[in-house]
Amino acid sequence: MNTSALVVMLATLLLVTGLMIYFFIRVLNAPPKPEPDSYLENDDDDPERQLPNR
Amino acid sequence: MSANKESWGSRVGLILAMAGNAVGLGNFLRFPVQAVQNGGGAFIIPYLVCFLVMGIPLLWIEWSMGRFGGKFGHHSTPFILDTMHKNRLWKYIGVFGIWTNIAVAAYYCYLESWTLSYVFHSLGGTFNGLDQNGVADFFNHYVNLDTSTTGIPYEPIVFFVICLLLNTWILSQGLAAGVERVAKVGMPLLIIFGIFLAYKGFTITAGENGAINDSSVGLNFLWTPDYTQLWSPSVWLAAAGQIFFTLSVGMGTIHCYASYVRSKDDIALNAMSAGWMNEFVEVVLGGAILIPISIGYLGIDRVTELVQLGGLGLGFKTLPYLFFQWGPVLGAVAGVMWFGLLFFAGITSSLAMGTPWIGFLQDEFNWRRKPAAWSFGMIVLLLGMPTVLFFNYGVFDEYDYWAGTVSLVVFALLESVLFAWVFGMDKGWREITSGADIQVPAVYRFIIKFITPLLLLWVFIGSLITPKGGDWGKALAGEWILDDGSIINKLKNTSLKRQLAEATDPVVIAQLQDTLFFVNASRILLAAVFLSIALLVYIAYKKRLREGRI
Secondary structure, three states: OOHHHHHHHHHHHHHHHHHHHHHHHHHHHOOOOOOOOOEOOOOOOOOOOOOOOO | OOOOOOOEOOHHHHHHHHHHHHOOHHHHHOHHHHHHHOOEHHHHHHHHHHHHHHHHHHHHHHHHHHHHHHHOOOOOHHHHHHOOOOOOOHHHHOOHHHHHHHHHHHHHHHHHHHHHHHHHHHHHOOOOOOOHHHHHHHHHHHHHOOOOOOOOOOHHHHHHHHHHHHHHHHHHOOHHHHHHHHHHHHHHHHHHHHHHHHHHHHOOOOOOOOOOOOHHHHHHHHHOEOHHHHHOHHHHHHHHHHHHHHHOOOOOHHHHHHOOOOOOOOOHHHHHHHHHHHHHHHHHHHHHHHHHHHHHHHOHHHHHHHHOOOHHHHHHHHHHHHHHHHOHHHHHHHHHHHHHHHHHHHHHHHHHHHHHHHHHHHHHHOOOHHHHHHHHHHHHHHHHHHHHHOHHHOHHHHHHHHHHHHHHHHHHHHHHHHHHHHOOHHHHHHHHHOOOOOOOOOHHHHHHHHHHHHHHHHHHHHHHOOEHHHOHHHHHOOOOOEOOOOHHHHHOOHHHHHHHHHOOOHHHHHHHHHHHHHHHHHHHHHHHHHHHHHHHHHHHHHHHHHOOOO
16 A cells, blocks of 8 residues: 555544544443433333333 | 333443444445545545534534433424424424434335345345346346346335334334344444455455455555545535434434433433444445455446446445355355345434334324334335335435435534524533533534534535536636536436437437426425424424423
């Protein structure tokens, strides 16, 4: 590959992949909010929430 | 009371569903073609700038509007917009957020059904042994509803119906058990398939398996920057347009998904995570498959020629042939992976298109999820059949242009004005930052208020009065001739009428006259659907008044 194409490609791929991983890790490491929250998986005491298969 | 008490299963599930909504066939078929046509590697600069100043702001606007409307029990844009300002007209602007999805789903599900059919044909070895023309002919016969290699009569219609049944059934299972579960399976598989094909795209060697170029030739073609193109407004317009299509903003699906998020939960980080996931799929995977593989086997000249016809031709008429240069087994595997990833990209988007209509019926008319989902399937079937039956008369393209292109820009422009100027930036900023798990840069307050609406206005005006050949220099110098692709000339059918005036062959004249008829009929049909939804919104509003809910 020519140098300018290689530089643009690598810079873009690294930037986009890096930011995608960074934000996803931030989501995984974010402390959960107190119940009732928006999600069913960690929900066992919120009667308003609908069961998934209903 | 609304029958809608649904919820997302998990935060990761929501992000995958939202990323799945954004990731579509355009990530793999449209982005590389746009990049090649607009300066190669230099396209990425306007593209990323537009993502930062238009894409991310619109994601935050739509996520926060959705969550805000959800507080009042609204899960579709008409009444989400209605809660943001007392002017009653806003809810009719919100009709775009249901109409666009139904109209786009009508042709998109047909496109999605092609991918399902091609998975089947790749597995069955239909393309094995066919030359390039044979594979292209297969596609032409397929969309003409001519012949069927499987012996199934009207095979495209059968696959279309199967695809719709699948979508409808998944939607009827609900958010967590249906949409989210598909995203949790589909998105990782899509990424795995994409990585495999990208690896193949990066490792083509000239002389092996019939390849005439190393993969570096294709990568050079795609990534070599042409910085002179940076001064072209057309390139910036193309970049802004690509950001629109890729993020699925201006559709109403993000509002709907986000309306199930509670007000104390984060949206700012969720939006960034889903947005960058889409960019990863588009730029990293999408850029490494279509162009490098095509150029590896066909050469730059042939691909430049094919690129003018768009990504669909390359994806469906060319790649199946190229995959079988790797041998029958690897060819079949690559075909299944390519069309499989397109199928997952498609279905995670089409499912999102069903949710605003379902949410609307649940909220306003107390429908249960299942009948609401089946009503969506039925409407899409009826509205989609003209795109199947009259594909060669421009019906498919007409739906794509008005519902999948123009409508997105119009709705995004209006919602950005509503959010930043009518609802107010103070309240808007509070909505974006409330419960945020990241620090939202303060500069975005300025960007959302000024830059994003102005950029959207420019995109809209640029599309409305596009100068001939995208030559803005000539246009600004006083010679402003409208391009056939401009909204005004599209509306006037300028291109079709010119072709009709120039045609001499009676067969061609008859075909063009039929096309003109079907094009106008499609527009009337789409307008009728819009008005019908607006009428339903009016009825819902009256019902709310009667019930004292307003």
